[in-house]
Amino acid sequence: MERILRIVLDSIIEGIIIVDKEARVVYVNKNAQRLLGLPSDIVGKKVDEVVKNTRLHIVVRTGLPEIDQVQHTENAVIITSRIPIRDENGNIIGAVAVFRDITSLRKLAEEITNLKEIEAQLKAIIDSTNDAISVADENGIVRLVNKAYTKITGYSPEEVVGKPATVDIAEGESIHMLIAKIRQPIYNARLKVGPAKKDVIVNATPLFVKGVFKGSVAVVHDVSEILKLNNELEEVKRLIRHMRAQYTFDDIIGESRLIQIAKEQAKKVAQTPATVLLRGESGTGKELFAHAIHNSSPRKNKPFVSVNCAAIPETILEAELFGYEGGSFTGALQEGKRGLVEEADGGTLFLDEVGKLPLSLQPKLLRFIESKEFVPVGGRSVKKVDVRIIAATNLDLEKMMRNGDFLPDLYFRLNVFPIYLPSLKDRKEDIPKIAIHIVKKLNQQYGRMVEGISPAVIKYIVSKHWSGNVRELENFIGRVMINMGPEERYIEPKHIPEFSTEKPEIGEPENRQDKIGPLKDMVEEYERQIIINALKQSGGDKMKAAKMLDISVRTLYYKMERYGIEE
Structure with a gap:
């Protein structure tokens, strides 16, 4: 039986040293001799005299176990557990040390840490560029997008990462999906992306690692403003x-x-x-x-x-x-x-x-x-x-x-x-989805990265009566987003000055010195009140109201639409 036990202990990958109550070596297996460079004749000798940096003699003396202790040897790094051995009465009759070489594991952990640091640096570099970048794997699943991508498409990383690369396409074919099929670069592809259907030009190339196709990277350029100016050149006349x-x-x-x-x-x-x-x-x-x-x-x-x-x-x-x-x-x-x-x-x-x-x-x-x-x-x-x-x-x-x-x-x-067509007051259940859609649309227009609206604000806007319906709701959300900080991601109650107290009904303009706010907002509110009063006095006649205000009818319609004033 003792022979079988020794064969078993010599076969396991851990090193084992056993000492008696006098801290003398009674057994050492082959892996322990190899890892620590020990001679075969140490049995019967004091362990602290033949094994460098050992603490088995201390464990025998104190009876306290030492678990998973890292120890450096000349050729390796080992992790050791030293455990006292007790008889049936609890008396210490020796101790055992079990240890394993973790040199390769430690190197692997260091490599993983280095890879994570490199990944973080690469992500920071990608986020710092003004060009929108998206990366997809070999199956056309989006794996990475940067901040500029969110500005152009209106989609946050959470909305696209892990999903097929068609998720952001409004018109046209996904370039990532196409490259997954042909595995060739594609340049100057014209697409429309995001809820606002922005015109973009995409350049994309396949990614190969040691000759194996691993996905594609696309750089997206926003050309919607240029196209818009060209399209509107004749219209403004x-x-x-x-x-x-x-x-x-x-x-x-x-x-x-x-x-x-x-x-x-x-x-x-x-x-x-x-x-x-x-x-x-x-x-x-x-x-x-x-x-x-x-x-x-x-x-x-x-x-x-x-x-x-x-x-x-x-x-x-x-x-x-x-x-x-x-x-x-x-x-x-x-x-x-x-x-x-x-x-x-x-x-x-x-x-x-x-x-x-x-x-x-x-x-x-x-x-x-x-x-x-x-x-x-x-x-x-x-x-x-x-x-x-x-x-x-x-x-x-x-x-x-x-x-x-x-x-x-x-x-x-x-x-x-x-x-x-129903008004918002007749379909309040649609207001949350409409509001989120407006946020994505305005992200593209304003170059923001607002990701959502807090439940408290959703409840607030659902409870309000939007006399100008979706147009007025969009104007409201636009003003809130303009007033948000560039790094803020969610519309919160703090961004809405009138959140805690409803505004009074609009009436005659008056000098409200008890309510002071941003000058731009106060001037716009005052202008809105004046237009409403002019329309009331003219009986809704736009020509007469415009003449009273000394502005053109076209300007009056523009301002009515801007401020969500019903006709």
Whole structure:
């Protein structure tokens, strides 16, 4: 039995030394001799005389175990446990030392520590660059993004890391996924990313480690501002917006029953050429629905022309809509000009604020809707176009019709397929998702990295009445984000001055010396109050209110939209 025991002890990888109560060596196995460089004739000798730095004799004397002690030898680093041996009565009759070589383990731990330090340095370097960088593995799963990436896309690392590289793509094919297939570099790829569909150019290369494909790294350049300036160069010369429809039904946020009904109605009518009348309060998303209907229709690759009937002076609205022949009036171009109706040929004409269309122009619009034919101002020849009409209003057209302010025949031609868009007060359950979507959108516009909204603030904004609906909510969140520190990541109650006390109802401007805040905010609030009072005094007449304020009607509409003022 003793022979078997010795064979077993000699076979294990640990070194073992056993001493008696006099601290004399009674057994040493082969691994102990190898690790400590001991001769084979130490049995029977005092352990402290034959083993350097041993503490077995101390353990025999004190009876105290010493567990997992690191010890350096000439050739290795070992970890030792020294345990006293007691008889059945608890008397110390010896001690045993069990130890193992941890030199290789220690080197591995040091290498891991060094790798972590290198990883942290690389991440700091990547975060310091202004170019957005994303890294994906061989399966196209995102593994790393930097701060600049969040600024461009609006997505935080938590929202994309560990997910397929398609997660941030609004339009186009994921470059990471493509490289995972072809394993070749791709340069100057054009994509749209994030909720705001920013235009970007992507350069990406595959990563190979010892000849094995391990993933890809992409550098994303934001070119949306340059494209926006180019696209708007011609638009700023006009009082309308002539654009390509930007949004789809996926951009309409909300799961409430009312918004789902509106979306389903819009999706059905989009497949037909029927005229659509979008109705709802200011800021409920009428223009968003117009874009989505056009993009879901057979006309999606044709022009989408939007005109605000209230923003263009009555004197030139007819010429803007239907065009004019050269020299037909003072200031007209000699070669004449195509109108918006003709520019929309084959596509969609969006008549926003159609309730503000001058009564004098309504008969001509009615004739056009009925026949799809028109005569330019100053012209004689009839032109025919194929245009789908989408109109929008927040006014009571039925009341206007009874009062003689809107032609009944035009009303019936526009009201072929009415869609009512609910206000935020009727779909409060959608407000949290809408607010988060706005934060992501404004992250891109403002170059911020706000990651979310605290539950207390969510509860606050759900409880408020947003008379300007989504537009007013977006203005509110925009002001809050501007006032946040650049490193702050969550909108908290402290960022909202009126969080603890609701603002009083807006009335006459007054010198409120008891409420002092940032000068910019106070000036804007004062301006908002003045505009509201001017609209009240003018009975809602925008032309009269603009004249009272000595500003243009267009400026008045801009400020009303900016401050979320209902009409």
